[in-house]
Amino acid sequence: MERITYTATIERIVEHDVDTRSLFLRLPAKTAFTFTPGQFISVAIPLPNENRVRPYTIASSPGDDGPLEIVLDLVPGGAGSEYLFARTVGDRLNFTGPFGLFTLERPPDIETIFAAEATAIAPIRPMLHRALAQPSTVPLKLFHAARTRKELLYADEFQATARRYANFSYEPILAQPPAGWSGRSGTVMEHIRALFVDGDARRDRAFYLCGVGNGVIELRDLLRKAGYPRRAVQYERW
Amino acid sequence: MARLRVIFESGEPERVIEFSPSQAPFQHDGRPGSILDVLLGHGVPLEHACGGNCACTTCHVIVKQGFDKLSEAEEREEDMLDRAPGLTPTSRLGCQAVIEDDDAEIVIVVPRYTINQQVADSRS
Structure with missing residues (x-):
């Protein structure tokens, strides 16, 4: 199955702490992207000699029509986080997804x-x-x-x-x-x-x-x- | 030298990798010496959306030969595999199954489909 690669623009960056921030990713209008609460996206990290992918969980909710929010920590030496911490508003990111099976699809009926x-x-x-x-x-x-x-x-x-x-x-x-x-x-x-x-x-x-x-x-x-x-x-x- | 033969259900030509398990890791993702590590380190792609962290099933492979030459699956891998589409008794996650034996002869099939991802279609 060929994956759909989405390209999103970083619309906003919120600093939670010196080494923790949220990136808000805006997809082009009319892009249909759905996910289940708990899922992550697989972000392309272009490095000088190779392309890697790194997973980032979506912290926003499906259906809220806002940008997708991902939260990340700066991991020293971590290729993904160092790349993403160097991005600024207006930069674009490519990703595939959603992925992941740690999900909650419907309101629970037990505590x-x-x-x-x-x-x-x-x-x-x-x-x-x-x-x-x-x-x-x-x-x-x-x-x-x-x-x-x-x-x-x-x-x-x-x-x-x-x-x-x-x-x-x-x-x-x-x-x-x-x-x-x-x-x-x-x-x-x-x-x-x-x-x-x-x-x-x-x-x-x-x-x-x-x-x-x-x-x-x-x-x-x-x-x-x-x-x-x-x-x-x-x-x-x- | 260990030997890993990779058959792609998609019809791509099969690949055979000869390698020394003691030289792992061969790259950055998955457990050192895992099927994913060996493949990526030898230029053979295998999807691994979670970066090789045992958080999805996109690196699901079916082991056709040498199942007992792989590291034993931990509960976390079993929990994940339980929800893998096309699960078989010899399914493993490529990022977790480590080839430890220097004389191992492993044959794997990379399934054609994974429905781990919800397919989104563009309305535009």
Whole structure:
């Protein structure tokens, strides 16, 4: 199957932190591009001697008619992020997609826990929009862990969402919180274990976990070994 | 030397790669010494939309010979493969299956189709 290559223009760049930014990618008018919350695009990275592709999760929601938002960290020596951090508004990017199977297609009908670390919140954000698309009393909980407040991307938005929807709660977690922090502290693992493994014997919950490195695999193992059905524990490890 | 024969369901001419597993990695994507690494490092393309991170199934291959000469699949690869179109008992993800044996004779088929991607069509 021949892939369709899309060419988008960088419409806007938002700096979340010195080494974290969002790129907003505008496709030409009348381009039909659809995706499922959680999916990523595969961006072409032209290097002097080769072409590579690097995946970037879409942090915006399908159907909102705005540009596609991707969030990235500057990874020293990382070909993709160094190339993308050197782009400016008006530059064009080529990509294929969408790809990926870590998705949420419809509002869940059992209690659902979303957990992510830092920029791995990207797939969770459109998932939450989809999960809240219909009025529901099914509890939805977001645990977002980070090292610093600045890494808690979209915190204002999630707080506003929690005020608006009685069935949604937002639980930011800082590893080493500053004075005056009213959220949780520690690791996402500690809180998930305390609340949903040791906290009760219920196993009728679903989990969507995303992170960089092995932590997400440890979390998957914790939950599956604790008796949650394999398919109720969805995850993506970057 | 290990030997990797690649048959393309799309009808492209097959390729045979001879290589020494101990010299991996051959390039940057996928696990060092994986089928994806060996192919890309020898100029044979294999789609890998996620960059070889076990986050999609675009590098799905079917192993016709030498399945037991490959590294064992981890749970993450199995979880991903479960949702691969055209799954077979000897399916692997090219980015995860590492050829470790110096005398391995591996034959793989690269399937013609993947429906991992939703095909978008232009209205213009």
